[in-house]
Each structure stands twice: as C-alpha cells, then as structure tokens.
Amino acid sequence: MIDPNKSAVLYRMVMEKHVCPFGLKSMYLLEKHGYRIDDKWLETREETDAFKARHDVETTPQTFIGGQRIGGYDDLRQFFGHKVHDPDEKSYKPVIAIFATAATLALAASWASLGTLLAVLPLEWFVSISMMLLAMLKLQDVEKFSTMFLGYDLLARRWVPYAYAYPALEWVAGALMTAHVLPWISIPVALFIGSIGAASVYYAVYVQKRELKCACVGGSGNVPLGFVSLTENLLMIGMGLWMLAKAMLPWI
Structure with missing residues (x-):
C-alpha cells in the first residue's frame, strides 16, 4: 500500500528501443515499500549523459528520497536492508537446481x-x-569450462583436448544411460571420466588443499570445488558399475 507520507524521485532510462531493467526493479522496490514515486524518464542518450554529469554519477537509475540521493538499484536494496548480490559469492544454488x-x-x-x-x-x-543437465551447462561455453577444468583435472592438464571433449562425453553417456541403449559405450565412458574426475578433485581439494571453483556447472558458476564435483563423479562411477552389473547379471 502506498504511504502518502513517503515519496521518492526516480530517474531512469525509458527510450524507444530500451527500457532500463534496473529502473523497473527500482520502481517495483519503491512501490513494495509503500513509496509514492515521481517517475522521471530519461528518454535520450543526451538527456541521460547530461543527468549523469549533473549529479556526478556513472549509472542510472538513480533514486532520491527526502532530497538525498540514495543511488542505483543495489544502493536502494541496501537502503531497505535487502541483500545485494555479490557476483563473487560462492553458491550451491545452481547444483541444487540441477539435481x-x-x-x-x-x-x-x-x-x-x-x-x-x-x-x-x-x-x-x-x-x-x-x-546431461550438468553437461548442458558445460556445453554453453566450452572455452570457459575448459579453462576452469584445466586448473585441476589430471588428464586434461596432460592432454588439453580432453578438456574440450569432456562435456560431450558426459552428455553422450547420460543420454545412452537414460535410454538404456549401447551400454558398451556408455559404461566405459562413465567409468573413465568419473574415475579421472574423482581422483582429480580429491587430489586438488583434499591433498593439495586448493580452493578452486568447480567446473561442474560450466565456466561461469561460483560453486566451490569439492564435495559437489566429487559427488558428480562418484555418481557417474556408481551408475557405470550398476549398468555393468545389469548387463552381466540380467536378473538384477
């Protein structure tokens, strides 16, 4: 509910071909906290540049409350006591979402x-x-993934092409295991990449005590290397052994 005693002035870019998403977020946040908004549109690049020069700021939107400049969207979140996203913060959310x-x-x-x-x-x-889902994230940017992967994988550091092949190998093994076809391909692939991966993670994290980002969700994630990546590889090994047992022992 809007409180008539609470008001804010919001300057944001609203152009024919561009509406600033952070301006919309700032407006929503102000409305959520009951503020009446004087919504000032910056409709041209020249108008935006002049505003930034006048107030000595580098970005828009900019929010003013009680005549005091609060700042951009992150500053506004801090003003209201909300958590501000830290791009360098370690998080397991991508892995939780995948699983x-x-x-x-x-x-x-x-x-x-x-x-x-x-x-x-x-x-x-x-x-x-x-x-397959983990492989999909890696395949979005194989170059970034391979760079991160080369930081700890024992085989990739000796043979670089393996870093580029890994996402495709994981995807193919997962697809074949999902369909329960061509086990003579999926089983050795899963056992091979899973075993090397598990050994690499264990050596980097638990022997060398290194703090690295996990390449398991691709090259842009901030998941710490350790338990999650080790679990991914152990699951592949376990799945490979299970499928092998089913192939050799049909009554399972």
Missing part, C-alpha cells in the same frame, strides 16, 4: 511410464539426467 530438476523429471517419467514412483528406474534416470 532438483533431474529428480523431478525422473519421478515424472517414472509415473508416466510405470505408474509408480517406487522403482529402481527413476533412480537410474536421476543420475543419467543429472549428467
């Missing part, structure tokens, strides 16, 4: 195809779909 999505897809597929959630198949699908 939650993989689990949901596996359970949904199990319910649609088997009519039950209580089966071994959704567990297999959870691992294989997780592999």
